[in-house]
Amino acid sequence: DTGVSQDPRHKITKRGQNVTFRCDPISEHNRLYWYRQTLGQGPEFLTYFQNEAQLEKSRLLSDRFSAERPKGSFSTLEIQRTEQGDSAMYLCASSPQGYTFGSGTRLTVV
Amino acid sequence: GESVGLHLPTLSVQEGDNSIINCAYSNSASDYFIWYKQESGKGPQFIIDIRSNMDKRQGQRVTVLLNKTVKHLSLQIAATQPGDSAVYFCAETSTDSWGKLQFGAGTQVVVTP
Numbered sequence: 001d002t003g004v005s006q007d008p009r010h011k012i013t014k015r016g017q018n019v020t021f022r023c024d025p026i027s028e029h030n031r032l033y034w035y036r037q038t039l040g041q042g043p044e045f046l047t048y049f050q051n052e053a054q055l056e057k058s059r060l061l062s063d064r065f066s067a068e069r070p071k072g073s074f075s076t077l078e079i080q081r082t083e084q085g086d087s088a089m090y091l092c093a094s095s096p097q098g099y100t101f102g103s104g105t106r107l108t109v110v
Numbered sequence: 111g112e113s114v115g116l117h118l119p120t121l122s123v124q125e126g127d128n129s130i131i132n133c134a135y136s137n138s139a140s141d142y143f144i145w146y147k148q149e150s151g152k153g154p155q156f157i158i159d160i161r162s163n164m165d166k167r168q169g170q171r172v173t174v175l176l177n178k179t180v181k182h183l184s185l186q187i188a189a190t191q192p193g194d195s196a197v198y199f200c201a202e203t204s205t206d207s208w209g210k211l212q213f214g215a216g217t218q219v220v221v222t223p
Contacts, residue, residue: 004153031209042199042213043154056208091153095209099144099201101153 004102006092012108013082020078021105025094032075034067035091036060037104043091049075082109120218129187131217133200136181140202144211145174145185147196154199157185187219195221 005024013019025032030051035043046065048056051072061067064082069075079086089104123129135143141162146154160167160174160183167174173186183200197218201211 006153033210035211040215042201042215043211045210045212048208048210050208056210093211099209099211100156101146103151103153106151 004092004094004100006090006102006105008105009103010106010108012110015082015084015109017082018078018080019082019107020076021090021092021107023075023077023092023102024073025075025092026100027073029094029096029100030072031095032069033093033095033099034075034077035093035101037089037091038087043101046077046090079107082107084109119215120220122220122222123190125190125192125221125223127190129185129190129194129219131185131187131198131200131219133183133185133214134181135183135200135202137202137204137212138181139204139206140212141205142203143174143176143183144201144203145172145183146199146201146213147194148199148216149196157198190219190221192221192223195219 007022032049034046037043045058046061047067049069052069064080067077087109091104093099093101144159145157148154158169158174160176171188175184197216199213199216201213203211
């Protein structure tokens with residue numbers, strides 16, 4: 001058990017490009033969450049998976065955002081046609097056992 | 111709307127002293143609370159949690175207190191060390207919210223020698 005792993009750690013992209021982030025949760029954790037965090041703020045919930053089923057999506061998750069967890073293990077978060085307002089830290093967490101977070105992916109849209 | 115918030119945005123504490131970080135919540139349905147520590151460039155690190163059927167829980171150098179009457183949560187850090195310098199968040203959730211955490215804005219703790 002090596003904790004929640006996120007890749008990449010940093011991503012710089014030009015406005016209008018698509019980006020995809022990956023999260024590998026703690027093995028056998030059936031719940032997986034994506035959050036977004038902007039500077040000086042607490043993380044904001046984006047979406048939640050139980051196994052492979054996406055059970056809840058925040059209103060923050062516009063139609064440019066899509067998340068998948070095809071086999072109930074790792075998850076991907078894709079942002080299409082990125083905008084400067086998408087610049088943030090994207091965090092993944094899994095549970096049970098205290099909602100463990102990964103180190104995040106820092107996205108900068110230029 | 112309902113929210114989680116912190117009273118103090120920045121807390122400066124001398125090394126060796128005790129720190130107290132406060133948090134107010136307004137969602138009466140919340141029944142599980144967590145304190146996280148976040149260092150620059152890292153994800154939130156779980157510190158301690160407490161369920162609504164408890165008033166107090168202790169860990170190693172940390173204590174969380176829950177006052178449901180006034181919807182108040184606090185984190186006490188004993189003998190604060192330089193390594194405790196970070197941003198601290200409280201988060202709340204309820205059993206009927208799929209474990210979705212709602213965070214406050216955070217408190218920056220600065221430990222001075």
